[in-house]
Amino acid sequence: MTAVDAHPLTGTAAPVRFPTGFRWGTATAAYQIEGAATEDGRTPSIWDTFSRTPGKVRNGDTGDIAADHYHRLDEDIALLKEVGVTDYRFSVSWPRVQPTGQGPASQRGLDFYRRLVDSLLEAGIRPVATLYHWDLPQELESPPAAGSTAGGGWPERDTAERFAEYAHLVGAALGDRVATWTTLNEPWCAAFLGYASGVHAPGRTDPAAALRAAHHLNLAHGLATRALRAALPAGSPAELSLTLNLHALRPLHDTPADRDAVRRIDAVANRVFLDPVFHGRLPEDLVEDTAALTDWAFVRDGDLETISAPIDSLGINYYNPTVVTAGTSDTPSPYPGTADRVGFVPAPGPRTAMDWPVDADGLYELLTRLRDELPGTPLMVTENGAAYDDYADPSGAVHDPERVAYLRSHIAAVHRAIEDGAPVGGYFLWSLLDNFEWAYGYSKRFGVVHVDFATQRRTLKDSARWYAQVIGRGGLD
Numbered sequence: 001m002t003a004v005d006a007h008p009l010t011g012t013a014a015p016v017r018f019p020t021g022f023r024w025g026t027a028t029a030a031y032q033i034e035g036a037a038t039e040d041g042r043t044p045s046i047w048d049t050f051s052r053t054p055g056k057v058r059n060g061d062t063g064d065i066a067a068d069h070y071h072r073l074d075e076d077i078a079l080l081k082e083v084g085v086t087d088y089r090f091s092v093s094w095p096r097v098q099p100t101g102q103g104p105a106s107q108r109g110l111d112f113y114r115r116l117v118d119s120l121l122e123a124g125i126r127p128v129a130t131l132y133h134w135d136l137p138q139e140l141e142s143p144p145a146a147g148s149t150a151g152g153g154w155p156e157r158d159t160a161e162r163f164a165e166y167a168h169l170v171g172a173a174l175g176d177r178v179a180t181w182t183t184l185n186e187p188w189c190a191a192f193l194g195y196a197s198g199v200h201a202p203g204r205t206d207p208a209a210a211l212r213a214a215h216h217l218n219l220a221h222g223l224a225t226r227a228l229r230a231a232l233p234a235g236s237p238a239e240l241s242l243t244l245n246l247h248a249l250r251p252l253h254d255t256p257a258d259r260d261a262v263r264r265i266d267a268v269a270n271r272v273f274l275d276p277v278f279h280g281r282l283p284e285d286l287v288e289d290t291a292a293l294t295d296w297a298f299v300r301d302g303d304l305e306t307i308s309a310p311i312d313s314l315g316i317n318y319y320n321p322t323v324v325t326a327g328t329s330d331t332p333s334p335y336p337g338t339a340d341r342v343g344f345v346p347a348p349g350p351r352t353a354m355d356w357p358v359d360a361d362g363l364y365e366l367l368t369r370l371r372d373e374l375p376g377t378p379l380m381v382t383e384n385g386a387a388y389d390d391y392a393d394p395s396g397a398v399h400d401p402e403r404v405a406y407l408r409s410h411i412a413a414v415h416r417a418i419e420d421g422a423p424v425g426g427y428f429l430w431s432l433l434d435n436f437e438w439a440y441g442y443s444k445r446f447g448v449v450h451v452d453f454a455t456q457r458r459t460l461k462d463s464a465r466w467y468a469q470v471i472g473r474g475g476l477d
């Protein structure tokens with residue numbers, strides 16, 4: 001039962017209450033908010049390079065300044081306190097803590113995250129740290145220098161090994177002060193938007209390289225899981241996790257051809273990660289579907305065992321469902337091996353400023369699918385939210401009723417999934433602040449806090465105040 005359903009006997013809406021201990025958070029990512037791109041020894045990441053490449057990011061925007069979070073840490077933690085979150089999900093910038101992606105850690109870079117984690121703990125907020133939210137040090141993407149194996153990006157195995165080293169450095173520095181470690185955020189985007197469709201950094205359009213990237217991201221996750229376990233103090237209660245943007249897929253028509261389209265996208269968007277990580281195997285149908293692109297010989301003996309090292313929870317990022325049909329799609333496609341088989345159809349219904357359909361059932365479907373397919377794996381919704389064209393009115397207020405409606409329906413869907421047995425332990429709203437929305441630059445606002453990028457002034461939107469009430473009462477009324 002959700003707030004929107006009337007009680008069958010009384011006809012009144014029943015309040016929706018989450019289990020005690022449910023974790024309520026907001027999420028951000030380093031490159032999207034920090035700015036300070038060249039300070040304290042930080043070196044460029046692939047996003048610094050990509051955003052400087054003409055035509056790649058709307059309006060030529062870059063993350064050079066972003067929401068200037070690097071210099072406004074105290075102010076932003078005060079905002080988190082005002083919203084009343086129990087948890088805060090942030091990401092660590094690899095080129096800030098290990099400039100160029102090799103060698104010793106930069107203490108100045110680590111100091112920023114030490115200060116962040118300590119301030120969160122002081123504020124009574126649990127730190128949830130993501131190690132990779134897409135900012136690969138540029139030197140690891142550029143071709144290897146003479147005499148070095150490092151470089152070539154995620155299609156190369158060496159990058160996974162570099163990532164494990166970096167994970168160890170950060171794990172050793174922040175230890176068990178971090179409640180939950182997430183190795184990777186949305187490896188699907190990193191592999192397939194980065195190397196197949198090229199709409200994200202590093203902007204390559206090589207589907208075979210993207211499949212190698214997907215495997216090496218899986219390997220990076222497995223190696224980093226092992227490195228983190230070794231770096232954390234014995235008996236540490238810290239949890240290790242991975243965040244996937246699983247696709248909630250629907251066939252346009254309930255026909256064998258459209259169901260096959262679902263199967264194909266499910267393989268290259270969902271099972272390409274779920275099967276290796278949770279079952280230690282590659283999806284056989286994916287290997288067949290992509291045979292013209294690769295023989296998968298880059299998967300070495302022992303890799304799948306490394307990748308399937310046990311983790312403590314799975315993070316799910318969800319924004320909208322995907323409707324597919326037998327047909328064709330534009331190339332370069334972010335789904336290698338499917339462009340001549342699968343077409344994408346806009347889902348019906350209202351849309352956000354991203355033109356993404358609003359459909360909370362997709363979140364319920366994903367959570368209950370995972371309940372069935374991964375019994376015993378704790379789940380967290382590590383991102384969910386919506387962009388709208390928000391502005392401060394003359395009184396300085398930011399009214400965002402559409403975002404409140406979006407959040408309400410999705411939080412209700414999480415509750416419904418929990419009632420139906422999905423072990424969901426937390427919900428992280430994307431995002432705390434308006435920020436650099438990747439290829440869309442600053443044109444899309446996902447924050448519950450409005451940022452005036454000319455002055456860096458922060459203003460709580462109505463949705464932030466609404467979310468504070470949800471957290472305060474532990475659910476929806």
Ligand code: FCB
Nearest residue numbers: 029185186430437438446
């Ligand atoms: C997710 C990303 C996050 C943000 C949201 C809108 O795919 O993880 O950084 O851009 O989309």
